[in-house]
Amino acid sequence: MNVFSTLWGSVTRGTLNGAVSVALTLTALSVQAADDATIKRGEYLARAADCVACHLDENGGKPYAGGRGFKLPFGMLYSPNITPDNETGIGTWSDDDFVNAMQKGVGKDGKHYYPAFPYTSYTLMSRDDILAIKAYLFSLPPVKQPNKENDISFPFNQRWGMMFWNFLFNPNERFQPDPSQSAEWNRGAYLVEGAGHCGECHTPRNLFQARDSSRNLGGAVIQGWKAYNISGDKATGIGAWPDEALASYLSTGHAEGYGVAAGPMAEAVNHSLRHLTPEDIRAMVVYLKSVPAQTYGLARPEPKMLSPEPPAKGNNPLGQKTFADACVSCHLWDGTGRQSTFAALKGLRTVNDPEATNLVQVLLGGGKLENPHGDHFMPGFARAYSDQELAAVTNFVLDHFGHAKGMITAEEIAKRRNPE
């Protein structure tokens, strides 16, 4: 069963519900206070929608000033400045301009966005929530920073083409609660499918780069990373994860024995998920556990019982040596994590993936999870370790901690260093 059809089956075309009307009335009574409250709510929603993840140039940029590049199959796309600067940002945008952008993927100038901007998810968000985000963005200091030119090849640079795409793939419909489900479930669905736009990465795309709603949240490969199956499937999804594990993963990026976020997911945790309230996290857990199972992709490995002592020298001495040199200080030979369980390797899909997609990414580029009790990070080893060493340590990790036979070659590492 398709979740989207379930959701949208109950969608009614109105945008404002009763609760919002009440809020508007309150606004009239106390303008300043309500403004602050709206801004605060907008800030929270902007976090939930993880706007900053894309609208921040990681190389010394300012939040929401854009400039981050995205390498797409058909060219380079740069996120725009969404600070309230009149010239270079969105300072002159009306409420309708902003809502159109978020729900229809159409800018103030009438140009259509590429769906790298997840408006096909944001479209589920209410006008009220969207305007709260706008109020928050407009409360920030404007940053004067001209947008970078996109470098998109023909025919994809013909933005009018997106009209047809939108006709086919953007429902442009708001979320409506499913009365047969709990309020918690509905809140979770709104956050997962709407603001949180989880499906943008975790749902595979079709030929037209639109999400394949028949495989909702069934896992996909994006930006060189595997966004794992997060449907309710017990083997390949998160169906067998205890609720506490899933909640821990969402709020800290880590669930011992189940998963550690890295790459784009770590960014989602750092910028967005870790700032959500425990209630919202719980709601997302309730919803995610209910997502119809998609049996697709990697199974989580049964955690191996390993000795804390180094294994006997096998047929991959270089891998074992490299692990001893660079890895064992944090991960330990039994993969339980030395200083922290954040470094535990047991039970992770990443160490059970014969393609080693995320494993090689992490080895090359490292990872970082922000945490109020101390950030957790791993340095990237791309610069100082050879292709042979990285291939060998990849294979050692797969063999030793997972059930996959590591077959990664030095040539493969070289390719992944410089992806096309």
Place this chain on the structure above:
Amino acid sequence: MTKNVSAQAVSLSRRRLLQASGIAVGGLLLATAMPFARRSYAEQYVNKGPEDAPLSTSTALGAFLRIGHDGRVTLISPKIEMGQGVQTGFAMMVAEELEVPLNQVVIQEAPPNEKLYGDKLLGFQATGGSSSTRSNWEPMREAAAAARIMLIQAAANQWGVSPAECRAENGMIIGPGDRQIGYGEVVDAAAQLPVPESVPLKKPEDFKVIGQPLRRLDTPGKVDGSAKFTIDLQVPNMKIATTSTCPVVGGKLLAVDDSRARALPGVRDVIKLDNAVAVIGDHMWAALQGLKALDIQWDYGPHATIDSEQIERALHAAFDREGAIATEVGDINKAIGSASSKIEAEYEMPFLAHATLEPMTCVAQVRGDTCELWVGTQVPVMAAAAAAQGSGVQPENVIVNNQLIGGGFGRRLESDFINQAAAIAKQVDYPIKLVWSREEDTAHDLYRPHYIDRFSAGLDSNGMPVGWSHTIVGASVLARFAPAAVPPNGLDADAVEVSNKPIYKLANLKVRYVPEAPKAILNSWWRGVGPLHGAYVMESFIDELALAAKQDPVAYRLKLLDEHPRAQAVLKLAAEKANWDQKLPAGHGRGIAVQEVFGSYLATVVELQVDAQNGIHINRLICVADCGIVTNPTSVRSQLEGGTLFGLSAALFNEITVHEGRVEQSNFHDYRQLRMSDAPPVEVHIIPSAELPGGIGEAGTAMIAPALVNALHAASGKRIRRLPLARAGYHVV
């Protein structure tokens, strides 16, 4: 026994007592600043050694001995201890000539004073260039012997006997009729006596202490955590500072928003400097967190677009410039032109960071017109000058309390971090301990120059060289470090060392040096200095010539070493120990290198195997040294073992690169160091010798890279001319 250095550090004024020259209250303070009419052995050595010009202009050499009323001997060491064992060596020399037990010698660090503590070989007060034993071998023993003579004289006077009837033994003077008296009881009288004109020294065959494999004095505190390095010092009311310096050399601080940093618990101050921001906290964690919370705007300055490729292009382009002739003998063009064959090669060595395990750190306090430093430095006088510049006080008002060093390797010949510490301390009314993060330390080093060397040689019909042309391009460290020491033609003696006076017999020879300072990178001394560069290129090229001549590399070298019997001896012994003539299986190979470096003769052999995936395994590493008279064989062995592996680490892994004006490496995950699993055992053989001591702290480091690449060629047929090996895809298995 060494004194606890940290305890001295906190007692602020003790060192100042020692600055007086002459007689100290309650004891004998003996200066040996050139008190002797005749030229010392060291001086004679200098004038024929490879370092004679331009650095040997020192006017004073000396060390102080102080003998207390309790008989305890304090050796005020002109050289800092950074693991090389030098202070134990000095103490052994003193114990030998002064006739005191080694454990009666206490070591204190010398204050900045060029006149008293300037190094004879280096020309200034510094610990470096593997000069410490060479420069002090004579004066240190002379100081102790003079003190012994004066003590004996004082005792003899007291007893009314001839000094000839008395002798010194075990901290006592023993006279006729079982008379004996402790040193402490006659020091006051001895201090009134003139320094003797003639100070005979013990003959090597009479040595009781020198030559013994004794344990170092500074090690007990280093195995139980009690030894204090600069980073460990706690001065009352001190706070911890850490900095972010503009990532591009020459950049400036434009503005900083410190509101978030100041709000963090434990953050005390945020200090702006010209090219850096410092956060001061109650502890390093607060300071580090504060640094992360800063919003800094830099003016990156003119080097913000420089990358490694541009730097290398500029170095290559420099070959077209004339530069300075270091050596020219015979007619090189004619010799090579008429040779039966001609060989050419180009070698390249990367920028290297020092990566001392104790990062740059300095405790500084500015009070009124004085600045006090507690810092491990290889250059106390320059440290004082840097602190004066940073704090605005007069150099003579800077007090330097030198400390144990957690890794020098040349990095602490620089005082940039001391200048920064003083500049921060100037802005606050409490002492600060500046501690650089590893990331700052890696990216704001002053790096070993990137050198490119081009050789061209003509061989006669027997394959022997008849002409040898060598051009060196690279930054002149000396031109930045001590511009006055560079002659007008720009010839940097360090850049051409080993190369300009080849130990090999070469009839026609031309060595040219073209200085080329890279943009965005500052260069400095790095363990091994000139000889590290010289030995690598010379020993690589001579190996290529031997192979071109289809001759055995050892036999070929021996033919060219007629005039250097000591070089021949180390070479032969190394070959013998390595079973040089025994055939190895396919994929295995041996490589050798021999040179005179730092006044010592070394030969190093690497025996390795290489697999089809470029995995290298070193099976044997042999190092043979003739370093003259050995003070402490254990220290010599340790230095050869460690120094060789230190050089191996760089030759295998290290290269600093630049992108957009910034150094790309940051920490040990991307600037890798040799680990236990990479380290082969080092077999050291010391040839007994009665020659004057040679330097040893850097000698092993200088020799390993050529032996390694020569072995790799022997094993695989592949000649690596550009270091490190990792660049060519090699790794260690």
Place this chain on the structure above:
Amino acid sequence: MLTLTINGADHQVDVPDDMPLLWVLRDVLGMTGTKYGCGIAQCGACTVHLDGMAVRSCVLPVSNIAQGQKIVTIEAVGQSDLGKKVQNAWLEHEVVQCGYCQSGQIMSAVALLDKKPQPNDEDIDAGMSGNICRCCTYTRIRGAIKSVSQA
């Protein structure tokens, strides 16, 4: 306020949750034998024992340490027979050069020998390769460890 059990004594510390044990030891409690080298668990200079296991204190937030867990540092490792033996072996083999890394080396060696009283070369590689010595005293470290195992 956290209570840390270090070298047999309880210490109350009022520090941020995310503060690594290294800086608590060095800058709050003044126990400077444990060294800072890299801050990313790549050099081992900060190694201490947590319930007998060698850990890198530079990446161990104090709030991760459970009450009652026993921390042992270089200052007290010599109170155990094995620790004392290792320290003595370090002196007998003249392992130390600059000495900055040796606190961490000794802590790693003690943890290794505690688990494996007779380590072979491979065990020593596996147990000691997380500790960098820039003076490269590896040959002597290996020798010292072996001498303890043979004693």
